Amino acid sequence: MLQEKIKLINKDFSFEIKSIKDAKQLDDLRVKYFSKNGLVPSLFALLKEATSKEKPLLGKILNEFRTDLQNQFDNVNSQLNDIKNTNLNKLDLTLPGVISNIGSKHILTQTLDEIKFIFKGMGFSVHEGPELESDYNNFEALNFAQDHPARDMQDTFFVSDDFVLRTHTSPVQIRLMKKQKPPVRAIMPGRVYRNEAVSSRSYCMFHQVEGLYVDTDVTFAELKGTLASFAKQFYGDDLKFRFRPSFFPFTEPSAEMDITCFICKGDGCKICKQSGWLEILGCGMVDPNVFDNVGYDNEKYTGYAFGMGIERIAMLKFGITDIRVFFENDYRFLKQF
Amino acid sequence: MKISLNWLKEYVDIGNLPVPELISLLTMSGLEVEDYKDQNEIYKDFIVGFVKDKKKHPNADRLSLCTVYNGKEDLQVVCGAPNVDKGQKIIFAPVGSTIPKGNFVLKKAKIRGTESCGMICSEDELGLGDNHDGILVLDSSLVEGTPICDALNLNDVLIEIAITPNRPDALSHIGVARDISALLGKELKIPKVKSSKSISKLAEIEIEDKLNCPRYSAKIVKNVKINESPAWLKNKIKNIGLRPINNIVDVTNFVMHEVGQPLHAFDLNNLSKKKIIVKSTKEISTFKTLDSKDRKLPKDTLMICDGEKPIAIAGVMGGENSEINLETKDILIESAYFNPSSIRKTSKALALNTDASYRFERGTNPNITDFAAIRAAELIAEVSGGKIEEGIIDNYPNKIEPKKLTVRFTRISKLLGFGIDKEKIKNILSALELNIIKEDKDNLIVTVPTFRPDIEREVDIIEEIARINGYENIPTISKISITLDKKTDETTFTELIKSVANSLGFYEMINNPLLSKEKAMVIGDPIIVKNPQNLDMEYLRTSLIQGGLKVVSHNIKFGEKDLQLYEVGNVFNKTKKNIKSFDDFTEKSKLLFIVTGKSTKKEWNVNESGYDFYKLKGFLNSFERKIFLDNVLNDSYNAHESNFYDNYFQKNYKGKKIGEGGKLNKKILEQFDISQDVFLFEYDLEYLKDIAPDKKYYIEPLKFPKIYRDFAFIFDKEIIYNSVIEFISKNSSELSKSVRIFDLFENESLGKNKKSLAFALEYYSKDRTLTEEEVEKDFRSIIAAVTKKFDAQLRGN
Numbered sequence A: 001m002l003q004e005k006i007k008l009i010n011k012d013f014s015f016e017i018k019s020i021k022d023a024k025q026l027d028d029l030r031v032k033y034f035s036k037n038g039l040v041p042s043l044f045a046l047l048k049e050a051t052s053k054e055k056p057l058l059g060k061i062l063n064e065f066r067t068d069l070q071n072q073f074d075n076v077n078s079q080l081n082d083i084k085n086t087n088l089n090k091l092d093l094t095l096p097g098v099i100s101n102i103g104s105k106h107i108l109t110q111t112l113d114e115i116k117f118i119f120k121g122m123g124f125s126v127h128e129g130p131e132l133e134s135d136y137n138n139f140e141a142l143n144f145a146q147d148h149p150a151r152d153m154q155d156t157f158f159v160s161d162d163f164v165l166r167t168h169t170s171p172v173q174i175r176l177m178k179k180q181k182p183p184v185r186a187i188m189p190g191r192v193y194r195n196e197a198v199s200s201r202s203y204c205m206f207h208q209v210e211g212l213y214v215d216t217d218v219t220f221a222e223l224k225g226t227l228a229s230f231a232k233q234f235y236g237d238d239l240k241f242r243f244r245p246s247f248f249p250f251t252e253p254s255a256e257m258d259i260t261c262f263i264c265k266g267d268g269c270k271i272c273k274q275s276g277w278l279e280i281l282g283c284g285m286v287d288p289n290v291f292d293n294v295g296y297d298n299e300k301y302t303g304y305a306f307g308m309g310i311e312r313i314a315m316l317k318f319g320i321t322d323i324r325v326f327f328e329n330d331y332r333f334l335k336q337f
Numbered sequence B: 001m002k003i004s005l006n007w008l009k010e011y012v013d014i015g016n017l018p019v020p021e022l023i024s025l026l027t028m029s030g031l032e033v034e035d036y037k038d039q040n041e042i043y044k045d046f047i048v049g050f051v052k053d054k055k056k057h058p059n060a061d062r063l064s065l066c067t068v069y070n071g072k073e074d075l076q077v078v079c080g081a082p083n084v085d086k087g088q089k090i091i092f093a094p095v096g097s098t099i100p101k102g103n104f105v106l107k108k109a110k111i112r113g114t115e116s117c118g119m120i121c122s123e124d125e126l127g128l129g130d131n132h133d134g135i136l137v138l139d140s141s142l143v144e145g146t147p148i149c150d151a152l153n154l155n156d157v158l159i160e161i162a163i164t165p166n167r168p169d170a171l172s173h174i175g176v177a178r179d180i181s182a183l184l185g186k187e188l189k190i191p192k193v194k195s196s197k198s199i200s201k202l203a204e205i206e207i208e209d210k211l212n213c214p215r216y217s218a219k220i221v222k223n224v225k226i227n228e229s230p231a232w233l234k235n236k237i238k239n240i241g242l243r244p245i246n247n248i249v250d251v252t253n254f255v256m257h258e259v260g261q262p263l264h265a266f267d268l269n270n271l272s273k274k275k276i277i278v279k280s281t282k283e284i285s286t287f288k289t290l291d292s293k294d295r296k297l298p299k300d301t302l303m304i305c306d307g308e309k310p311i312a313i314a315g316v317m318g319g320e321n322s323e324i325n326l327e328t329k330d331i332l333i334e335s336a337y338f339n340p341s342s343i344r345k346t347s348k349a350l351a352l353n354t355d356a357s358y359r360f361e362r363g364t365n366p367n368i369t370d371f372a373a374i375r376a377a378e379l380i381a382e383v384s385g386g387k388i389e390e391g392i393i394d395n396y397p398n399k400i401e402p403k404k405l406t407v408r409f410t411r412i413s414k415l416l417g418f419g420i421d422k423e424k425i426k427n428i429l430s431a432l433e434l435n436i437i438k439e440d441k442d443n444l445i446v447t448v449p450t451f452r453p454d455i456e457r458e459v460d461i462i463e464e465i466a467r468i469n470g471y472e473n474i475p476t477i478s479k480i481s482i483t484l485d486k487k488t489d490e491t492t493f494t495e496l497i498k499s500v501a502n503s504l505g506f507y508e509m510i511n512n513p514l515l516s517k518e519k520a521m522v523i524g525d526p527i528i529v530k531n532p533q534n535l536d537m538e539y540l541r542t543s544l545i546q547g548g549l550k551v552v553s554h555n556i557k558f559g560e561k562d563l564q565l566y567e568v569g570n571v572f573n574k575t576k577k578n579i580k581s582f583d584d585f586t587e588k589s590k591l592l593f594i595v596t597g598k599s600t601k602k603e604w605n606v607n608e609s610g611y612d613f614y615k616l617k618g619f620l621n622s623f624e625r626k627i628f629l630d631n632v633l634n635d636s637y638n639a640h641e642s643n644f645y646d647n648y649f650q651k652n653y654k655g656k657k658i659g660e661g662g663k664l665n666k667k668i669l670e671q672f673d674i675s676q677d678v679f680l681f682e683y684d685l686e687y688l689k690d691i692a693p694d695k696k697y698y699i700e701p702l703k704f705p706k707i708y709r710d711f712a713f714i715f716d717k718e719i720i721y722n723s724v725i726e727f728i729s730k731n732s733s734e735l736s737k738s739v740r741i742f743d744l745f746e747n748e749s750l751g752k753n754k755k756s757l758a759f760a761l762e763y764y765s766k767d768r769t770l771t772e773e774e775v776e777k778d779f780r781s782i783i784a785a786v787t788k789k790f791d792a793q794l795r796g797n
């Protein structure tokens, strides 16, 4: 009788203890089996009813049974405690990480780096020149005659009669050609100055990249191909471009290059003044007078030159509408790029 | 320059070429159209309206409630113009029309509670003039409902072209028409004039300065009646953006815009001795121009004089004393050719730019003065009832002949990269009036018309061919060849510097090198700009520091107080008073690091800390290590002469200063309106570049174990770290490879004016494992030496 009850309780207990998930369920189990009126003490009550002959054996069985259940209970209890303790000692992985500071290059530098990368890939060297230039290098040598209206194209800051803040990076062409015999293939980035009132659209200084290639067989067709390749690499493969005649004293023929406005895709918008085109650079074939001025044989050699403004390119590319933000160096601006 | 399409069509037939195509054609041939207004498009919705009735607006004193008849129905319109009145014919903008000023679509609106179905327009709103005081009242004979394009002859296209400085020939309607005729292959129609024989009895012209005035032609018209111009002339003048003045001035303007020759009309009876003398001033003088302003003329200003006095500044502006007026009967029309650079000098010196000087300084056509004078005389006679005097007075001592140039077909393809059909080339040249006078299988010899001063060489002709043939027809090649020569990149070092600075957490700034005098004078000997834009940008920077501090100040104002910035840029210093050569100033590339505020902000597991002198030094050390200049530069700490810094140090290479910086003085910071500590350091970048090694060698990692020892001593407080570490290094055996301070401690318990410094020493050999004994021996001997040298006390360990 008692043995059958033990079997039954054992079966239930084994089943129930397996499904214990938390301390609350375990405590319920404890109350059910081990409390004063629980199932296990109730078995001891039944022992009283057994014959004195059976009592020692049944007592032994019952004690072993109780110890077994208690062990099972303790095991589960300690497992639950372990889990709880581990959870208490575990890191809260959801806390934020500690930020490391990494600075960045100015967005104009980053834009220039991209331009340099493309032209270096096409075999161009990179050269620099001074910002405080002689009037001769900035104008005369580049075929700007002294009393010619072409000089009005670039409002100039003078520091003396003979020295100016360079108005373009083109004097670096002169320096380079005077130093080196053809072939010369280089880009020349740098800072330039214009005596213009500061506004959202113009600033008294900005940055340019000049390009020059001189050899015995340089053609306008190559100029077009090279700049088209640059524009596609820089602005995207799907753009259209056009070259239209223009005038620069140091190139002949001269051209300006437009690309399809990437804001409106050519339909016309405020940025492109409804034309669908954006002017991105000036270029042309090096004027023979410039070759004369640097001592190159202008029959033997031909060459092309181009120049583009970096601010303008960055403004278009990043949707910046006020050129002054480049030079305010607001930390919130610098950190964006 | 403004071009009227209707006017242009008088010289070239454009067939039924749509306007946008014409615009594109002009732009693609080098006459860049900046903007154009197609009146038929802009005014298509506007009609003539009749104000049937006008009442006061019930809710606004200044507004009227008008009933406007549009030819079909009566509409209620609210109008704010003071001059609107019952019975007027007006320009009516119906709902849905686009108002040119502001470019907005007109909607039915409630104005102060009353509905308004349209708008009565002013000149200004329509872009027809600048009068915005009231509405435009039309001729009463106009019929309601008539489109205003028809009623007011608004059927032109007004084209704004940016003419490049090399193209004076295109500064006229005929000039633009010539390009179009070449582009479209259509004939150029030039108006005919009666030919005049040269005579000299009517007035005498004497040219004293033949260099600056190679030709002076004049034509006389008598008995003119000065009056308003007829409608056709006024309309043309208005359409190109000029204000009609009177029939004489309007004709001279008309001819200038027709053929490009500036003209001037003198009152013949005001010319003393009926004489014109062209000469340059010998000394500085003053002259009153027709705008009643006294002009100060420099020496050598080319003047038009009569028998006794100057009457005009040649090519720039006439004088008040010879201006035509309502009483003028007889006029002399001046049509001259002046030396471009002489006119430019005068115009620059007087800061006086006129339509005439603009053309003369770019170069007019010397061989058209007679044509222009006769053309003007004929038109003046037509519109003023005057009588043209027979003959032309023409002083042209040395005729300027067209240049002859040779073009080689091979040169065209060598430059452009493709060949153009010979017949096509010849057609282009002929259309541009570059007449072919000789031709063989390789060359063309052409004469260059005198209206093209820009065409001086073969290459200039090649440009004309390329331009008219179309740049779009030049192939865009898809392969280039690259030489295998060495390529250089002079920016590599700067790029390296910048990426190291970025990795240390610095952001790059780019500053304007132009500074105010006050800021520039802080350091060095700044160079002044002779013609600054304003006083805030009068001097060139002498250092990157001023710009950096301006940025710090700007950012603090916007709440960004924790900054870590760098800049690479050029600075300028005078070495002589006047800059005549590159030896009279220096332009140097510098690198500035600047830190201020907190270096780390309080976070849940990080404590807040600020930038300080040692953090700055640490940045510099890390930076130098990355460009392989650690252990090459040495620091010195002499006080700075200018009191610029509170804590100053400089870095030297073989005794030469390579950079300097430290903690800035409060006084300097106040000048920039900064009240927090700022730490900065400026390197001479060119020098840094020179000494930075361009080759690095591999060092094999150590194969034998290192042995470490450390000790701490109590020193007198005034003993500086550097003297101790140098002493230890010098007095160690070659087994000791490095010494490093790892603790500094000051406390009363050490004794008065004492401090404790703790050092860690590293022993190793590249060739063997050291024994404890030999290290211990060395270590003991250093302890003894330090104790003795500094009277220091070894702390128990």
Ligand SMILES: [Zn+2]
Residues within 6 Å of the ligand: A261, A262, A263, A264, A265, A266, A267, A268, A269, A270, A271, A272, A273, A274, A276, A277
């Ligand atoms: Zn667009």
